[in-house]
Amino acid sequence: MGQVDFKNLRKSFGSTNIIDGLNLEIHNSEFLVLLGPSGCGKSTTLRLLAGLESVSSGTISIDGCDVTELEPRDRDIAMVFQNYALYPTMTVEQNIGFGLKAKKMSPKLIKEKVNEVADLLGLTHLLNRKPNALSGGQQQRVAIGRAIVRKPKVFLFDEPLSNLDANLRLEMRAEIMKLHRELGATTIFVTHDQEEAMAMADRIVIMDKGLIEQVGTPTEIYFQPKTRMVAGFIGNPSMNFMKGEISKNSELKLPIGNIKVNTILNLGQHIDVGIRPEKIKLADPKRKPNENIVRVMVTNIELLGPRAIVKMEHESGQVLTSVVDHDEIGKYELGTNISISLASNALHIFPKIKD
Amino acid sequence: MIVSFENRLSRFLGTTAIFIAIILVLFPFLWIFLESIKPPSLGGRPDIWRFEPSWENWHEIVFNSNVPLNILNSFFIALITVVISLICGAPAAYAFSRFRGFQGARYSILAAEMMPPAILILPLFLLLYKLELIDSRVGVITAHLTFVVPVVAWFLIGFFDEVPKDLEDQAMIDGYTRFQAFYKVILPAVRPGLAAAGIFGFVLSWNDLFYSLLLTGAESRTLPVAIAGFWTFRGIELGKMAVAILIAVIPVLILSYSIQKHLIRGIGGSGVKY
Numbered sequence: 045m046g047q048v049d050f051k052n053l054r055k056s057f058g059s060t061n062i063i064d065g066l067n068l069e070i071h072n073s074e075f076l077v078l079l080g081p082s083g084c085g086k087s088t089t090l091r092l093l094a095g096l097e098s099v100s101s102g103t104i105s106i107d108g109c110d111v112t113e114l115e116p117r118d119r120d121i122a123m124v125f126q127n128y129a130l131y132p133t134m135t136v137e138q139n140i141g142f143g144l145k146a147k148k149m150s151p152k153l154i155k156e157k158v159n160e161v162a163d164l165l166g167l168t169h170l171l172n173r174k175p176n177a178l179s180g181g182q183q184q185r186v187a188i189g190r191a192i193v194r195k196p197k198v199f200l201f202d203e204p205l206s207n208l209d210a211n212l213r214l215e216m217r218a219e220i221m222k223l224h225r226e227l228g229a230t231t232i233f234v235t236h237d238q239e240e241a242m243a244m245a246d247r248i249v250i251m252d253k254g255l256i257e258q259v260g261t262p263t264e265i266y267f268q269p270k271t272r273m274v275a276g277f278i279g280n281p282s283m284n285f286m287k288g289e290i291s292k293n294s295e296l297k298l299p300i301g302n303i304k305v306n307t308i309l310n311l312g313q314h315i316d317v318g319i320r321p322e323k324i325k326l327a328d329p330k331r332k333p334n335e336n337i338v339r340v341m342v343t344n345i346e347l348l349g350p351r352a353i354v355k356m357e358h359e360s361g362q363v364l365t366s367v368v369d370h371d372e373i374g375k376y377e378l379g380t381n382i383s384i385s386l387a388s389n390a391l392h393i394f395p396k397i398k399d
Numbered sequence: 400m401i402v403s404f405e406n407r408l409s410r411f412l413g414t415t416a417i418f419i420a421i422i423l424v425l426f427p428f429l430w431i432f433l434e435s436i437k438p439p440s441l442g443g444r445p446d447i448w449r450f451e452p453s454w455e456n457w458h459e460i461v462f463n464s465n466v467p468l469n470i471l472n473s474f475f476i477a478l479i480t481v482v483i484s485l486i487c488g489a490p491a492a493y494a495f496s497r498f499r500g501f502q503g504a505r506y507s508i509l510a511a512e513m514m515p516p517a518i519l520i521l522p523l524f525l526l527l528y529k530l531e532l533i534d535s536r537v538g539v540i541t542a543h544l545t546f547v548v549p550v551v552a553w554f555l556i557g558f559f560d561e562v563p564k565d566l567e568d569q570a571m572i573d574g575y576t577r578f579q580a581f582y583k584v585i586l587p588a589v590r591p592g593l594a595a596a597g598i599f600g601f602v603l604s605w606n607d608l609f610y611s612l613l614l615t616g617a618e619s620r621t622l623p624v625a626i627a628g629f630w631t632f633r634g635i636e637l638g639k640m641a642v643a644i645l646i647a648v649i650p651v652l653i654l655s656y657s658i659q660k661h662l663i664r665g666i667g668g669s670g671v672k673y
């Protein structure tokens with residue numbers, strides 16, 4: 045079990061609201077990723093759930109039990125910190141067993157469980173070492189071992205992979221996902237790395253400035269971003285945006301020309317229109333319906349192995365970025381004008397909220 | 400490798416300066432040591448350099464004086480002072496280290512240090528007098544606590560600052576109370592700091608003359624007071640005094656040397672890092 049419920053959660057430090065009315069249900073056994081720019085309140089959310097910070101208002105419940113006022117030790121959760129927070133004076137064995145000792149478990153049983161976990165994580169030969177004699181990846185494993193040995197209801201990870209080098213990060217990512225499949229415990233994983241989020245999550249929660257922007261599967265988040273922030277945050281290279289407004293006949297009036305779409309927005313509404321770089325294609329001589337042809341000049345080509353990033357500029361000054369497969373690059377020549385096509389159904393329209 | 404003239408000159412000047420400093424510092428020790436092994440008949444004659452060494456002063460001090468009792472007093476007082484200072488100072492330092500509000504607050508513990516001891520001594524004396532603790536070791540310990548506790552606390556703040564806060568958070572998640580997290584995880588992590596602060600506080604108490612002079616009598620007299628006491632109205636008993644000085648100074652030298660690595664961090668490292 046391990047169902048977590050945030051209701052109207054608020055947290056302020058002094059007069060600044062860090063978490064501003066958070067509502068979220070996390071399902072049992074789910075792998076949920078909190079994703080957002082640095083400083084948006086991801087760690088604070090985890091710390092509130094862990095009981096390391098007290099809430100300003102709202103409630104947190106685990107399996108239907110209100111834990112808002114409980115001490116961290118009474119919440120049955122485990123957490124892995126970004127810098128692993130291994131106890132420096134204890135051996136690996138003592139580190140992993142420390143939480144079991146708090147439960148007044150017999151030393152024999154503790155040893156058994158520690159050995160089991162060490163076996164699972166390949167730490168057996170390191171049990172007598174102190175943390176400062178371990179590599180970053182090994183420290184990470186110890187921190188994970190210390191979390192899983194207690195079999196808590198909920199696992200919290202706060203950017204656990206960000207201190208590892210690229211290869212190790214991929215390896216640990218796979219390992220954490222494997223552990224999650226085997227143990228089936230609810231996991232809340234914080235990261236600011238969208239690729240990591242996409243690869244690991246059952247559902248992603250995108251946060252910005254203490255608010256949830258969108259909750260959804262990686263696919264939903266990528267293909268159906270609900271807000272301009274999500275659209276711009278997810279995707280690399282990021283989505284192209286054009287400013288515009290709705291003109292008559294529900295046409296989009298954009299710097300690159302007018303585009304006909306189906307929209308329920310009102311006449312005169314200011315909008316941002318987004319299109320993913322990979323949706324910008326060279327115009328096909330056999331023109332299909334729903335395609336909008338635009339003339340642009342190629343201003344830059346950046347080769348990235350199998351793909352290239354092509355920057356182009358419309359005569360209005362609007363800059364667009366496109367991602368092109370390697371075998372297509374020959375069709376783009378620096379400084380020349382080309383025709384590109386923007387499919388209407390690939391456009392994301394975000395009304396501008398006046399403030 | 401070509402060493403430029405300027406380089407060699409500055410090396411030479413530097414080495415010379417160090418030698419001069421060493422001689423200036425060590426000469427008094429040499430002189431005191433020579434004084435301690437002069438026959439008593441030559442006592443008080445620092446101008447005499449050639450003499451037959453004699454251990455008579457040492458023998459007198461060790462077997463026929465109160466100095467062993469004074470040493471015991473000093474040791475006992477310093478030890479108890481340090482133990483209490485660590486018990487009070489460590490949690491205080493921890494609190495200051497983790498305090499998220501006004502960061503200058505930690506400097507307030509130095510306030511007691513900045514006051515001239517003369518301000519404290521009168522109320523302290525009256526208090527101890529009323530409690531009938533004049534000429535008692537407890538009285539001196541009380542007085543020493545007034546300056547050793549803040550120094551030990553100040554000394555430790557920098558060490559606690561270096562222990563990541565995640566560590567106690569982790570311990571609390573692992574099933575411990577905040578206090579358990581403090582003494583099971585945080586305290587062991589600052590053990591070198593505790594040792595260094597303890598030794599530093601011990602030396603402060605061991606060396607104190609001011610409070611001990613005013614608060615001790617025959618029973619509780621400490622070593623520094625006893626040393627000062629060799630200056631009698633019959634003149635200075637320089638030979639015996641030299642022996643007592645050496646006995647007082649040697650532990651300080653050894654102890655200070657043992658914590659030199661931590662001294663800088665302890666004294667200076669607790670400044671606020673913005």
Ligand SMILES: Nc1ncnc2c1ncn2[C@@H]1O[C@H](COP(=O)(O)OP(=O)(O)O)[C@@H](O)[C@H]1O
Nearest residue numbers: 057062080081082083084085086087088089499
């Ligand atoms: N103890 C605290 N006191 C004051 N402000 C804090 C505290 N902890 C975090 N903050 C602020 O809250 C905001 C969110 O922090 P955090 O949750 O750590 O962000 P994230 O983990 O998403 O990068 C930051 O602007 C940070 O400065």
Ligand SMILES: [Mg+2]
Nearest residue numbers: 086087088203
């Ligand atoms: Mg964070």
